[in-house]
Amino acid sequence: MSSAPVVIEVRGVEKTFRVARHRVDSFKERALHPLAHGDYRELHALRGIDFDVHKGEFFGIVGRNGSGKSTLLKIMSSIYRADGGRIRMAGRLAPFIELGVGFNPELTSRENIVLNGVMMGLGRREAQRRTDAVLDFAELRDFVDLRLKNYSSGMMVRLAFAVMVEADADIMLVDEVLAVGDASFAQKCMDVFREKRRTGRTVVLVTHDMTAVQSFCDRAMLIHDGERRYIGDPEETALRYYRLNFAGDSANGSGPGVLDVNVRIVDAGLRNAAGEAVENVEQGEPIGIEVVFEARHDLEDPVFGFHFLNADGETVFGFNENLKLRPGEPNRLAAGQRARISGTVENRLLPGRYVVNSWISRNRTQGDLALHVVRLLDFVVYGTRPGPGSVSMNADVAAEIETGVRLP
């Protein structure tokens, strides 16, 4: 990948926000407090960031809230101006800070597609030409002349995403777009980004979903306090991110005495009754799960939690597991040790798409997370007996005609 040409070159980018202690936003304030000018606090959002992104790369930028990652994206997108440094890019760029920005609810989807396409850098004619493709992708052809205000939020998101895909920029800067919509939508987004990358497009993803970083990014960068802490291997980036997160609020994650409780997923999958790895599960068949975690550091009293969510993101059920211990064995997972969570789960799920989210907490306190995995597993329950809701329950209930009670 490093042989591919550089398409984004960022050198020493700095950004400082002035946060006024006493906000001066009227002439009166200016007139009454002419010297109030200096009364602000400087917030160094970025303190000299350097990195390169190569053509066709899927590059992740991660960091905690307030680390400066979104500011960096906004500077790269020409929304904010950098105070120092230099950014150079090659090709047409489209930022996706939020899906559907600039949609006008009073206009029809056709008009909105053209408007949004032009915002993303297409020519007017080009945007008009691609309208049909957008509608096809969004599966909204039947609603083309409907005003956007009558769209459901799901349709709106689909339309916005379709415009973004068809805008076909060389470089896509994406800020947590995946946070909207359900799990299957997020999956679709990722599939599209991977497809784009195959055709030589470059994707820069700002996120704090480490699963996405680990599974999609070629390289990633960790930003903390406006500085680059790490760049390179996505696994390592995720690890360092977790380390920062679970090190409490101490500014420096590598300081002594900081407990690091990170865990790595070695394997996660579904099994059928015969013990073979499967992608999906038949309705009524028990769900066999097999997950292996590896502790990077000692984990006291670990609890492994699993939540099953339906396609709408609602938790259907869940369970927690503690380590099964031999008598006298300490309840801990030492660094390098692995925990295998396997077995079968009764399957009352109705046909549909489901996601398993997982977390591992230590010291038996839920709040003290070692690892939180969104979409550990993603599978479909297939079958021919659909029903209302997400689960079917056995109901021993009979409906009969009541005898002897008959009103004239």
Added chain:
Amino acid sequence: MSDAPIELRDVRGPSALGGGWRRALDLLYLISITEFKRTYFGTVLGYLWSLARPLMLFGVLLVVFTQVFRVGSQVPHYPVLLLFNVVLFGFFQEATATAVTSIVNQEAVVRKTQFPRLVIPLAVVLTSLFNLGLNLVVVFVFILAFGVGPMWTWLLFPVLLALLITITVAVSMIVASLYPRFRDMAIIWTVLSTVLFYGTPVLYPITVVPETLRHIIALNPLAPLFELARKWVIDPNAPGPAAAAGGAVWLIFPALIFVAVCVLAVWVFSREAPRIAEEL
């Protein structure tokens, strides 16, 4: 995959026309045309409503100035002159008043996309201009109906219109770019534009103004435009701006102010544009 080295271009950050001329023009066109369509086809009486406003104002003013103050009775073709002026000034007032809050209203677009900032106030002016175009058709029908024959000077009217558009754009740029930082710009501009309304020969011909006041009115860059419009479109015998101001020399001041406003607009806007997203 490894293509020939790709040329890297500097990313300069947001600006008035960020993203190139072509894109800015496309956006300008699309936004104003959709906004225009929305007002005209959005409601059943869309266009009638927007025509009703100047017509009603015109009706009230006509009664006041012909029946109550009787200024109008000595002025040839006063009703059409009044209608013409009200429509022209209405364009300036509507565009600038909408422009004040325009950037803040488009907050999402400014903060979340790479959007040429200048397009926002320009789209406001352009939408008002479409409005003006339709209104002028009605006005010219009235002008002909009131017995003012077509004159060759009508051909010069687009020049005046261009100047009026220029100053409207300039003022819109100033108020729109200052509003995010100084929210009282909205109130200030409401008052200022009312002052301008009375300080421009819209309701009255310049000839009824006492000599001393005339010099003050002559400073207003809008005044000569309205005087010329009257002379060229409605009454060739009306005094031109030079006569009204008391000599051509006096016209230097409004001309200078006109240029100054335009220069100020470009300076203020290009100064504010890069930081607007942060101020919102």
